[in-house]
Amino acid sequence: xxxxxxxxxxxxxxxxxxxxxxxxxxxxxxxxxxxxxxDDPVKIAGFGTxxxxxxxxxxxxxxxxxEQIQIAASQKVKFLxxxxxxxxxNK
Amino acid sequence: xxxxxxxxxxxxxxxxxxxxxxxxxxxxxxxxxxxxxxDDPVKIAGFGTxxxxxxxxxxxxxxxxxEQIQIAASQKVKFLxxxxxxxxxNK
DNA sequence: TTACTATATGCAAAAACTGCATACCCATTT
DNA sequence: AAATGGGTATGCAGTTTTTGCATATAGTAA
Numbered sequence: 001x002x003x004x005x006x007x008x009x010x011x012x013x014x015x016x017x018x019x020x021x022x023x024x025x026x027x028x029x030x031x032x033x034x035x036x037x038x039d040d041p042v043k044i045a046g047f048g049t050x051x052x053x054x055x056x057x058x059x060x061x062x063x064x065x066x067e068q069i070q071i072a073a074s075q076k077v078k079f080l081x082x083x084x085x086x087x088x089x090n091k
Numbered sequence: 092x093x094x095x096x097x098x099x100x101x102x103x104x105x106x107x108x109x110x111x112x113x114x115x116x117x118x119x120x121x122x123x124x125x126x127x128x129x130d131d132p133v134k135i136a137g138f139g140t141x142x143x144x145x146x147x148x149x150x151x152x153x154x155x156x157x158e159q160i161q162i163a164a165s166q167k168v169k170f171l172x173x174x175x176x177x178x179x180x181n182k
Numbered sequence: 183t184t185a186c187t188a189t190a191t192g193c194a195a196a197a198a199c200t201g202c203a204t205a206c207c208c209a210t211t212t
Numbered sequence: 213a214a215a216t217g218g219g220t221a222t223g224c225a226g227t228t229t230t231t232g233c234a235t236a237t238a239g240t241a242a
Contacts, residue, residue, distance in 0.1 A: 001126045002134045002241065013118050014114065027104050029138050033179065035092045043093045043206080043221080047120050048168070049167060052180060057211065060122030060233035061192045069233055071195095075180040076231095077139070083219060089143060089166040093208070136186070146229090151200040154225045162200065174186075181220070185240075191234100198229065206221075212214090 001038045036077060046084045127168060139172045 001009075003025075011021040032050055035042050041051035052075050066084040092100075094116075102112040123141055126133050148164040157168035 001131050003136050004241075006122060006126075006133060006135070007168055009122050010119060013122065014115055020127065024105055025119065028101060028119065029135070031097060031100050031104065033176075035097075037179065039148075040092050042206090043220085044120070045094045049220085050170075053197090055231080058113060058134070058195050058232085059193095060195090060231090061193050061231095063193080063232050064234055066192070067199090067233095071231095071233060074177075074232090077170070077172045077176055079141075079168070080220095081168045085124075085163075088128065089168070091135065125197085134187085134241090137189090140187090149199090149228065151228085152226060153201050154199095154223085155201060155203090157225075158201095160200065184242085186239105188239075189237085193233095194231100196229105196231075199227085200225100202224100204222085206219100208219080209217090211216080 033035050043073055044082070047081055048081045051078050051080070052076070095103045135173070137175045138175055139170050139176055142169050142171070143167070 005019055007022045007025060010025065011018045014021060014024070016024065032042050034052070036050060036052050039052060041049055043049045055074050055076060057073040058071050060069045061067065062069055098113045098116060100108055101116065102109045103106070105112060105115070118170065123133050127141060127143050130143060132140055134140045143166050146165050146167065149162050151160045151162040152158065153160055
């Protein structure tokens, strides 16, 4: 399922136009991102937690040439599924 | 930020009652979950991809006792941030 | 058509995973 | 409003898993 299909489903379920459904969805993702930008994890009970994970610098490798490369420290968004979410897929 | 605070923010941004904001949000998470239950990854352009990762059974260890333990195969929801999302946190 | 994303490759190092007790934070209930 | 219950974070050790490097191509999406 891609974003377009998701928006179409939400449009039906929420009785909104597709434009409104998309605007609503984007508002939610932006709100989550804003919180993460402020380094504040977003905890959704029963679904999961979004947090920014800091990754240390390390030595990598160019797979094409085999040459070693220094990789800078970086940050990425992590999603940790809530307990309830794990159970759904392990019953 | 927890779910309650997120709902409050959305209520303001979307001009909805808190009850409606929560209903909207839950509809979205449920829609995503339903797709995942059907083993269909959900790809949100510019945000990320949710997919179900299957993990094989393996031998683990109880860190407290050092005792070896057989770990059953399981599944968990993975979120892979989109390129745009990574850039936000690495500029 | 233009933009994004998945894939494939080898390999080093970071990170996740396991059980479990404790502490903590949040939500619900009285 | 206060109390209680439940989900979540933490630390621990060692093994498994993931990550991420460059880059072109193929596929999908806007």
